[in-house]
Amino acid sequence: MSLKSRGKVWVGLIMILTLVWTGAGWPAPSASAAAKTPFSDVTAGHWAEKHIAKLALQGLVLGDKGKFNPTGVLSREDAVIIAIRFMGLEEEAKASGASAFPSTFYVDDYAKPYVNYAIKQKLLTSEQFALAEKETTVKWGKAPATREWISRLLVRAIGKEADAVASGGKATTFADNAAIDSTLLGYVNVAVAEGLVKGVDGNKFDPKASVNRATIATLFSRAESKVQVAYPGQASGMVLTVAPDKVSLLHSDGTTTAYAITDSTLFSNSDSESLTGAESLKLYGTAIVIGNSNGSAAYIEQTDNTAKAKTIQGKVIVVSTSKHEIKLLEGEEVNDYAYDAANLPSVTDAENNKIALADIPANSEVSLLVDTYRSAGKVLAVKLKQSAVTKNGQGTVTAVDLTSRTLQVKDAATGVTESRVVSGTATIQLSDGSYAKLDAVKVGDTVSYAIVNGSVTTLTVSKSATAGTIEGTLFKVDTAAQTVQYTTSANPNKITGLVYQTNVAVKVGGVKDATLADLLTGDPLVLTLDGEGKVATIEVASRSVQYANGSVISSYDNDAKVLVVKDAYGNPKVFTLGTNVRYDLNGTRITLEAAYPQLYKGKKVDIAYSGSNVVSLSFVARYSGTVYENNTSSRILRVQLDNGTIVNLPYVNPTVEIYGAGYKTYSDVAVGSKVTVLLNATQDQAATIQVTRTIQAEVTAVDAASGKLSIKRSEGYADEWVLGSGVSLKDEDNNNVTLSKYTSGTLINVTFQGNTPVAVKSVSVVFGRVTAIDTYGAALEVQSGAGTPVRIPVGANAAVVKTGTTYTSLATVQRDDRVEIRKDENDRNVITIIPSTRRFFGYADATTNTLYYKLDSSTQDSYVTLSPKLYLHKDTAIIPLSELRADDVITVYVLRGKAVEIVKQ
Numbered sequence: 001m002s003l004k005s006r007g008k009v010w011v012g013l014i015m016i017l018t019l020v021w022t023g024a025g026w027p028a029p030s031a032s033a034a035a036k037t038p039f040s041d042v043t044a045g046h047w048a049e050k051h052i053a054k055l056a057l058q059g060l061v062l063g064d065k066g067k068f069n070p071t072g073v074l075s076r077e078d079a080v081i082i083a084i085r086f087m088g089l090e091e092e093a094k095a096s097g098a099s100a101f102p103s104t105f106y107v108d109d110y111a112k113p114y115v116n117y118a119i120k121q122k123l124l125t126s127e128q129f130a131l132a133e134k135e136t137t138v139k140w141g142k143a144p145a146t147r148e149w150i151s152r153l154l155v156r157a158i159g160k161e162a163d164a165v166a167s168g169g170k171a172t173t174f175a176d177n178a179a180i181d182s183t184l185l186g187y188v189n190v191a192v193a194e195g196l197v198k199g200v201d202g203n204k205f206d207p208k209a210s211v212n213r214a215t216i217a218t219l220f221s222r223a224e225s226k227v228q229v230a231y232p233g234q235a236s237g238m239v240l241t242v243a244p245d246k247v248s249l250l251h252s253d254g255t256t257t258a259y260a261i262t263d264s265t266l267f268s269n270s271d272s273e274s275l276t277g278a279e280s281l282k283l284y285g286t287a288i289v290i291g292n293s294n295g296s297a298a299y300i301e302q303t304d305n306t307a308k309a310k311t312i313q314g315k316v317i318v319v320s321t322s323k324h325e326i327k328l329l330e331g332e333e334v335n336d337y338a339y340d341a342a343n344l345p346s347v348t349d350a351e352n353n354k355i356a357l358a359d360i361p362a363n364s365e366v367s368l369l370v371d372t373y374r375s376a377g378k379v380l381a382v383k384l385k386q387s388a389v390t391k392n393g394q395g396t397v398t399a400v401d402l403t404s405r406t407l408q409v410k411d412a413a414t415g416v417t418e419s420r421v422v423s424g425t426a427t428i429q430l431s432d433g434s435y436a437k438l439d440a441v442k443v444g445d446t447v448s449y450a451i452v453n454g455s456v457t458t459l460t461v462s463k464s465a466t467a468g469t470i471e472g473t474l475f476k477v478d479t480a481a482q483t484v485q486y487t488t489s490a491n492p493n494k495i496t497g498l499v500y501q502t503n504v505a506v507k508v509g510g511v512k513d514a515t516l517a518d519l520l521t522g523d524p525l526v527l528t529l530d531g532e533g534k535v536a537t538i539e540v541a542s543r544s545v546q547y548a549n550g551s552v553i554s555s556y557d558n559d560a561k562v563l564v565v566k567d568a569y570g571n572p573k574v575f576t577l578g579t580n581v582r583y584d585l586n587g588t589r590i591t592l593e594a595a596y597p598q599l600y601k602g603k604k605v606d607i608a609y610s611g612s613n614v615v616s617l618s619f620v621a622r623y624s625g626t627v628y629e630n631n632t633s634s635r636i637l638r639v640q641l642d643n644g645t646i647v648n649l650p651y652v653n654p655t656v657e658i659y660g661a662g663y664k665t666y667s668d669v670a671v672g673s674k675v676t677v678l679l680n681a682t683q684d685q686a687a688t689i690q691v692t693r694t695i696q697a698e699v700t701a702v703d704a705a706s707g708k709l710s711i712k713r714s715e716g717y718a719d720e721w722v723l724g725s726g727v728s729l730k731d732e733d734n735n736n737v738t739l740s741k742y743t744s745g746t747l748i749n750v751t752f753q754g755n756t757p758v759a760v761k762s763v764s765v766v767f768g769r770v771t772a773i774d775t776y777g778a779a780l781e782v783q784s785g786a787g788t789p790v791r792i793p794v795g796a797n798a799a800v801v802k803t804g805t806t807y808t809s810l811a812t813v814q815r816d817d818r819v820e821i822r823k824d825e826n827d828r829n830v831i832t833i834i835p836s837t838r839r840f841f842g843y844a845d846a847t848t849n850t851l852y853y854k855l856d857s858s859t860q861d862s863y864v865t866l867s868p869k870l871y872l873h874k875d876t877a878i879i880p881l882s883e884l885r886a887d888d889v890i891t892v893y894v895l896r897g898k899a900v901e902i903v904k905q
Contacts, residue, residue, distance in 0.1 A: 387454020657754025
């Protein structure tokens with residue numbers, strides 16, 4: 001349970017406590033970084049900063065006039081004092097008084113009670129008297145504590161004397177083993193094995209070297225994991241909750257303590273030698289907290305990152321608020337799981353909505369998180385596998401999916417659009433009072449609805465988006481009056497005109513991207529009206545369009561507008577070319593005047609026709625579609641066009657273009673590939689086969705004036721193109737943009753027709769900190785910069801990339817991970833976990849947008865380029881680059897060679 005706060009903060013440590021040392025002076029500290037300890041000569045980022053801060057707060061090491069003197073040599077008597085405090089025996093030592101020591105055994109008066117008690121506790125034995133008699137030129141208490149001498153003190157302080165005796169006489173693995181006092185070999189062996197002391201450069205132990213004050217703080221800080229000492233103001237437990245402003249611990253006796261987190265709170269992890277940030281805290285792992293008298297946390301150290309909890313899955317039978325337990329059906333067994341009434345478990349549904357414990361629906365499939373920290377673990381969290389949302393609302397239908405029975409509605413009050421499954425037993429009532437099925441609900445309908453446990457159970461259409469549909473026969477389209485004129489079967493002699501919308505949709509079977517110009521007098525129509533009675537959609541109901549692809553012109557009479565052709569099978573066909581024929585040259589619409597010179601005998605054309613009337617006529621030098629068959633023996637490529645027809649394209653030895661694939665032949669053209677086939681001059685063979693391929697790349701440079709785009713792919717491959725005017729340029733929302741939109745660092749998908757880029761589209765990229773993971777709902781909650789966390793559905797098939805390895809489970813993602821979420825070229829969500837590096841800041845060059853690290857002996861990069869979207873912050877506050885100072889400790893997250901986030905520690 002929580003211990004009484006010792007009521008000391010940094011100021012108290014500076015002003016009240018006095019440390020006795022050798023009295024030697026030291027240089028004034030650098031003022032380049034703000035101290036996180038109470039000592040001005042221990043700057044932020046100091047290698048022992050964590051350990052000094054921790055031991056100072058515990059009262060094990062003290063300061064004088066705001067300084068610690070980290071490089072000062074530690075005396076034996078001061079080392080003994082720290083050891084006694086480390087063992088929690090300071091009050092007993094002070095009460096024990098001082099004994100008379102031999103004249104050769106000199107100890108300062110302030111240290112005598114500690115040394116006396118250390119002898120009683122067998123931290124020191126008669127070997128120290130012998131040592132004092134041997135060292136005639138120095139005083140025992142004032143003599144520097146050496147590395148081998150400290151090893152013995154540490155081992156005895158953690159109660160490992162027996163282990164040291166057992167290891168006595170055994171050689172260490174250090175290169176300078178012979179230099180270690182033979183009577184201390186066992187202690188050195190145990191100290192190294194316990195992880196308390198380490199070697200120095202060249203695999204040496206350097207046993208006779210003096211220990212300085214920073215080192216002694218580090219050694220005893222490491223040793224705390226080997227003992228159970230209740231330091232004043234310190235408590236241990238399992239991390240029960242973590243929030244930006246507070247943390248709570250669950251203690252082994254079942255009680256909890258909440259601590260406020262302030263700007264002065266220090267964080268660390270037992271796995272790290274340095275201070276960390278609040279984001280390093282892991283829920284349900286163990287930690288120690290040193291508290292201040294005002295209830296805030298001065299220091300929090302995670303001692304074990306592993307969650308002390310287990311997951312149990314089953315079906316809720318009942319939640320008993322009187323007995324404080326959840327009765328769960330697991331398979332065929334019913335088990336009871338208790339929860340703490342004073343610390344109710346968090347409950348979230350599949351959409352990550354928080355709900356009350358009492359509102360968990362009976363028979364809900366759930367996962368319980370039960371702690372293993374206490375002997376009788378209790379429920380910490382409940383996760384429902386289904387939605388628990390129950391509400392009423394009104395809004396406008398924005399999408400209906402009959403296959404998945406999903407309805408998308410934009411809420412009238414909030415403007416938020418959400419998607420809900422419509423229950424199979426849902427009651428659906430239309431605006432005329434009649435009841436109907438889901439297929440009667442249309443986009444644009446105004447509806448009211450009731451949702452129970454995440455599903456729509458009642459849906460009422462209060463206003464239909466359309467006034468209905470009208471069937472008739474087209475008489476005329478008057479583009480000047482913007483009307484469509486028609487007759488009906490009920491009154492074939494009456495011509496009725498209706499105004500059509502400016503962006504009226506036209507649908508004609510067999511005609512791609514149909515417009516009003518493609519409508520023919522006599523076409524049977526279905527007109528769909530909007531709420532104002534205007535025509536929103538014109539659909540030709542039953543025009544029977546057939547295709548004669550690969551036809552060869554026999555003759556054309558321009559006066560009579562009669563075209564005679566032989567189809568691909570040699571059968572003659574006669575067509576009439578009316579005024580509404582669409583003429584096309586390789587995908588570009590042309591006029592009859594432009595088409596007429598090419599209507600000569602022997603010319604190949606593709607014809608779409610209805611009866612004897614031509615709907616469209618295309619002069620073809622190429623075909624685009626999907627490879628249906630590639631017969632490499634007979635050398636015939638069968639391509640299925642967008643209209644469903646299949647053309648046979650003979651080839652001999654065509655050129656094959658597949659971007660990025662090097663030299664390829666016709667045998668590399670796979671069934672299912674999207675291709676564009678260019679014909680030879682006589683239109684009877686495939687001369688070039690261009691395979692459509694989409695790749696994802698990063699923009700490295702753009703020259704909008706000359707139309708140049710330079711890219712770099714993930715595997716390091718670079719390329720540059722001059723984009724023609726026909727290249728489609730889109731942003732991530734599919735809006736048309738100019739080339740200048742793609743700035744350096746932009747991620748794009750580039751679609752190639754063979755080796756030629758034909759389309760460029762920006763890729764939507766989200767970078768941020770993971771604040772929640774919903775494995776059931778296949779979604780992440782991500783906070784970008786200092787913004788509000790946003791829920792991002794990623795789908796069950798999302799790929800998770802961590803340190804170069806791809807995983808298929810969201811379990812790989814951890815809370816506080818920095819991630820990039822994007823879709824790859826195949827429209828699959830990719831979640832990349834961005835590693836961090838902890839470095840010392842050197843300086844920044846604003847001209848080149850480059851940050852340089854402080855130089856050291858490591859092989860790590862010495863600089864990093866800063867992203868234009870860099871998120872630089874300290875805790876939750878955004879700071880300018882100019883606020884960084886030399887030697888500041890920073891955590892850097894680098895994505896595709898650029899720092900996207902920097903955290904000042």
